[in-house]
Amino acid sequence: MILLPLMLQVGATPSPLSPNEQRYAACISLATSDPKAAEAEADRFRIAGGGAKAHQCQGMAYAQESRWSDAATAFESAARDADAARDPLAARYWAQAGNAWLAAGDAVKAQTALTTAITAGTLDNFGRGEALLDRARAQVAAGRLASARGDIDAAQEATPKDPLAWLLSATLARRMNDLPRAQTDIAEALKLSSDDASVQLEAGNIAALSGDADSARTAWQAAAKLAPGTATADNARAALAQFDTPAAAAPATPPATNPAPAKKP
Numbered sequence: 507m508i509l510l511p512l513m514l515q516v517g518a519t520p521s522p523l524s525p526n527e528q529r530y531a532a533c534i535s536l537a538t539s540d541p542k543a544a545e546a547e548a549d550r551f552r553i554a555g556g557g558a559k560a561h562q563c564q565g566m567a568y569a570q571e572s573r574w575s576d577a578a579t580a581f582e583s584a585a586r587d588a589d590a591a592r593d594p595l596a597a598r599y600w601a602q603a604g605n606a607w608l609a610a611g612d613a614v615k616a617q618t619a620l621t622t623a624i625t626a627g628t629l630d631n632f633g634r635g636e637a638l639l640d641r642a643r644a645q646v647a648a649g650r651l652a653s654a655r656g657d658i659d660a661a662q663e664a665t666p667k668d669p670l671a672w673l674l675s676a677t678l679a680r681r682m683n684d685l686p687r688a689q690t691d692i693a694e695a696l697k698l699s700s701d702d703a704s705v706q707l708e709a710g711n712i713a714a715l716s717g718d719a720d721s722a723r724t725a726w727q728a729a730a731k732l733a734p735g736t737a738t739a740d741n742a743r744a745a746l747a748q749f750d751t752p753a754a755a756a757p758a759t760p761p762a763t764n765p766a767p768a769k770k771p
Contacts, residue, residue, distance in 0.1 A: 515761060525685035530545040530567040531555065533563035558587035564605065573609035578603045582619065597626035608640055609623040620644065635665030639674055677708055680715065688712045703733035707742050711760035715743070719758040722747060746752055 523531065529551055537544035548556075548564035556563075565580035581603035588596035607613075620641040623629060624632050629637060638661035640729060645654040652727035661671045667737060676691035695705045710725035724746070729742035 508635075514605070516695055526556065526559070530559040530563065534558070534566060537563055537566040537570055541567040544570075557591065558584040558593060558595070559597065560584075561587060562602070565602060567603045569606060572609075574606050575612070578606035578612075578615065578619070581606055585619075585622075594626075594628040597623045598633060600626070600665060601633060602631065603641070604637065604644070605640050610646075611645040613678075616644040617641055617648070631664045635668055635671065638664065638666075638719050639671060642674060642678070646678065647679075651678065652766045654678055661758065668697060669705060670703060672698065673702075673705050673708055676712060680708070680712055685712070685715060689716065700728075701732060703729045703738045703742070706732060707738050710742065710745060710758075714758040714760050719749075722758040 523740055533544055533547050533551055533556075536547055543646055544567035545564060548560050548567060551563065552560035554560075561584035564585060564701040565577045568574075568577035568760055572675065581599050585596050585599035585603060587593075587600055600619050600623035602620075603617045604623060607616035612771065620637050623637045623723050624641065638657045642654040642657035644662065645651070645657065658671060658675045658678060660676060661668070665671055672691045672695035676688045676695060679685070679687035679691060689712055692705070692709050695702075699705050706725045706729035710722045710729065713719075713721035713725060726745045728740045745758070748758060752760045
């Protein structure tokens with residue numbers, strides 16, 4: 507996920523760590539265990555010259571508290587500091603900012619930050635794929651389905667083994683009434699991640715639209731079992747309820763709502 511600490515995404519940190527790197531590592535660890543304390547430490551770190559790393563730690567702390575707008579602002583500050591220092595990690599910070607803006611429900615700001623990250627040209631294949639998928643989600647939220655399709659296709663090329671890319675592609679194809687593409691892509695998502703409730707939910711939706719009630723029922727049952735107590739399970743149970751009514755003989759239909767899977771953070 508984009509919001510994983512940067513130290514876990516860019517490979518092993520050189521040893522021994524410099525004092526600045528040690529402080530950064532400690533701050534990131536604190537952001538996970540005690541976000542409030544990490545906020546204060548990140549501020550002290552920033553005053554002491556921590557630069558982008560201090561802002562990034564602050565963003566991680568806010569993200570742990572689901573303060574998405576604050577997290578996005580902190581990540582953008584980290585990105586600007588990194589840009590000024592010609593640090594190639596700036597693109598990663600912009601991607602984190604976009605991810606946080608997406609979680610905050612601001613599709614416009616998310617697209618801006620993610621486009622900056624993607625066009626920087628310094629993301630690895632995994633990071634580029636994740637950023638493209640996030641931008642696709644933002645474009646769907648803004649009603650730009652054709653643009654979202656382009657980003658998802660590019661993400662599939664960058665990270666062909668990422669089940670989320672195939673799931674989002676299948677969901678978008680269903681929404682665009684491209685049932686053959688939806689069937690092909692959800693089959694690939696199932697190969698890669700059949701134990702993902704979101705994948706099973708979408709598999710049920712596509713099977714229902716294909717007129718395969720038995721497969722729809724099986725997939726929705728799996729979704730409800732895999733993620734009890736979640737919105738995904740609620741949607742699956744709502745879809746399954748039709749089989750308990752006199753209308754059960756009619757073709758199965760997808761649930762009325764099927765939110766995009768909560769990939770992040």
